[in-house]
Amino acid sequence: xxxxxxxxxxxxxxxxxxxxxxxxxxxxxxxxxxxxxxxxxxxxxxxxxxxxxxxxxxxxxxxxxxxxxxxxxxxxxxxxxxxxxxxxxxxxxxxxxxxxxxxxxxxxxxxxxxxxxxxxxxxxxxxxxxxxxxxxxxxxxxxxxxxxxxxxxxxxxxxxxxxxxxxxxxxxxxxxxxxxxxxxxxxxxxxxxxxxxxxxxxxxxxxxxxxxxxxxxxxxxxxxxxxxxxxxxxxxxxxxxxxxxxxxxxxxxxxxxxxxxxxxxxxxxxxxxxxxxxxxxxxxxxxxxxxxxxxxxxxxxxxxxxxxxxxxxxxxxxxxxxxxxxxxxxxxxxxxxxxxxxxxxxxxxxxxxxxxx
Ligand code: SF4
Numbered sequence: 100x101x102x103x104x105x106x107x108x109x110x111x112x113x114x115x116x117x118x119x120x121x122x123x124x125x126x127x128x129x130x131x132x133x134x135x136x137x138x139x140x141x142x143x144x145x146x147x148x149x150x151x152x153x154x155x156x157x158x159x160x161x162x163x164x165x166x167x168x169x170x171x172x173x174x175x176x177x178x179x180x181x182x183x184x185x186x187x188x189x190x191x192x193x194x195x196x197x198x199x200x201x202x203x204x205x206x207x208x209x210x211x212x213x214x215x216x217x218x219x220x221x222x223x224x225x226x227x228x229x230x231x232x233x234x235x236x237x238x239x240x241x242x243x244x245x246x247x248x249x250x251x252x253x254x255x256x257x258x259x260x261x262x263x264x265x266x267x268x269x270x271x272x273x274x275x276x277x278x279x280x281x282x283x284x285x286x287x288x289x290x291x292x293x294x295x296x297x298x299x300x301x302x303x304x305x306x307x308x309x310x311x312x313x314x315x316x317x318x319x320x321x322x323x324x325x326x327x328x329x330x331x332x333x334x335x336x337x338x339x340x341x342x343x344x345x346x347x348x349x350x351x352x353x354x355x356x357x358x359x360x361x362x363x364x365x366x367x368x369x370x371x372x373x374x375x376x377x378x379x380x381x382x383x384x385x386x387x388x389x390x391x392x393x394x395x396x397x398x399x400x401x402x403x404x405x406x407x408x409x410x411x412x413x414x415x416x417x418x419x420x421x422x423x424x425x426x427x428x429x430x431x432x433x434x435x436x437x438x439x440x441x442x443x444x445x446x447x448x449x450x451x452x453x454x455x456x
Contacts, residue, residue: 118264118292119206121224122173124150125159127181136228139180139265156181156225171400174223175206178265183227186236191252193454194383195285197240198255201233201268202226205258207289208322210401211350214256216393224257226266234275237282245281253286260288263295270295277302287347289324291333297340307337308345308383311368313360316352319405331371338376345453349385351435353427354407361439369446377450382443384455386432388416388424 124143130136143150153159156179164170188197204224205214214222227233241249253259253272263269269286276284277300287308296307309330317327325333338344346368354360369377387406389397394408413425414432426432436455443450 119261120146121148121178121206122176123163123178124148125153125156125177125179125223126150127155127179128152129182130180130228133182133228135230135266135268136180138267139226139228142265153179156221156223159221159223162223168400171222174221175204175208177223179223179225180228181225182229183233186232188236188240188251189255191255193456195250195252195283196244197237197249197251199233199237199251199253199272199284200227200256201230201253201272202257202259202262202266204256206261207258207324208401209289209324210320210397210404210406211387211389213393215396215400216390217256224262226262226268230268230271234272237275238279241279241282248281248283250283250285251276253284254288258288258290259286260292261290263292267295270299273299273301273305276304279304289321289330291325291329293333293337296342297336299340301340301342303341303343306343306345306381307334308347308381309334310347310349311364312348312350312352313357313364315354315356315360316350320352327367328371331368335371335373335376338373343379343381344376345381345383347383347385348439349383350387351384351439352387352407353431353435357435358438361435362442365439365442365446377447380447380450382447382450382452384436384439384452386427386435386456388426390418390422390424392422394425 126136126140131140159179162170162173162177164173183200188199190196191198202225204218204222205212206224237251253269259269272284273296276282282304284305285308287310289310293307311327311330334344389408397404397406397408410425414428415423416426417423427435440452443452
């Protein structure tokens with residue numbers, strides 16, 4: 100049976116990653132006028148989670164913790180429940196036309212995560228309760244482009260599946276998009292909390308992708324995410340529920356034994372997925388990249404990280420909007436792309452590789 104919003108799992112294996120429970124919650128007063136805000140408020144009270152009111156998330160300056168690092172860790176366990184005021188969507192190439200904002204921030208600790216820089220000094224997690232305003236804005240974008248299909252990515256600024264047990268927002272977006280002839284939803288996750296999405300009428304308009312990697316990368320760089328096996332099990336469930344599905348292999352990292360690691364990854368996917376899950380499968384391949392700003396933030400927040408960020412070993416790729424990124428030199432990038440693409444087509448001959456970047 101599918102779990103309902105705000106359900107805590109009744110029983111779980113000891114190693115299973117439980118639903119996220121924040122240690123501190125802030126509410127913007129307007130949020131309590133929306134059913135979702137009220138529901139989260141009732142849940143927070145029933146769980147005995149400490150909460151505070153704030154007129155605006157911008158005023159949250161006094162998070163507990165003596166050092167910046169402590170505050171960062173606490174911020175990752177802090178939830179802010181408020182309204183999305185900016186309803187102009189960012190673009191989200193290459194995977195979609197627009198980013199649809201339902202949450203910002205994430206409780207996981209992936210060392211390489213680009214939210215480290217994009218969220219700057221505000222790494223706490225924000226969820227938005229005015230989903231009707233957000234879907235209305237999406238309707239405007241769909242109207243503008245029809246009869247072209249407009250794709251919306253819901254995971255540009257967060258991992259919404261990790262937050263779904265608290266918000267239920269993906270459920271609403273999936274059901275909304277099921278009714279849109281010219282609209283499509285997609286999101287990517289490193290979490291397995293998909294049970295509440297399995298019984299929805301989605302009309303094949305939502306593509307759920309799982310972010311996967313080889314054992315070395317998951318072990319060393321992805322603390323506080325769902326285990327690989329949990330992600331695959333969740334992938335099999337969403338495939339059975341008839342959702343279009345895909346995998347993002349990101350970031351692809353060059354390390355000792357990368358060929359064995361990525362070959363093993365693709366083999367494990369093929370072995371774990373039911374045969375009918377592999378129709379219409381997409382892969383997106385993203386090599387590891389970083390900016391100078393990201394490098395210095397990561398070194399402060401994860402001082403013992405093994406993440407290789409040696410500028411001398413990288414190629415500089417100019418960015419369209421200013422600061423460029425350091426990617427692998429062409430020869431290494433080509434080797435990664437070719438090797439992984441070949442393994443994918445060997446095990447999933449019907450799959451599509453959307454892009455390598
Ligand atoms: Fe960032 Fe995704 Fe990891 Fe969350 S799960 S920290 S959004 S990379």
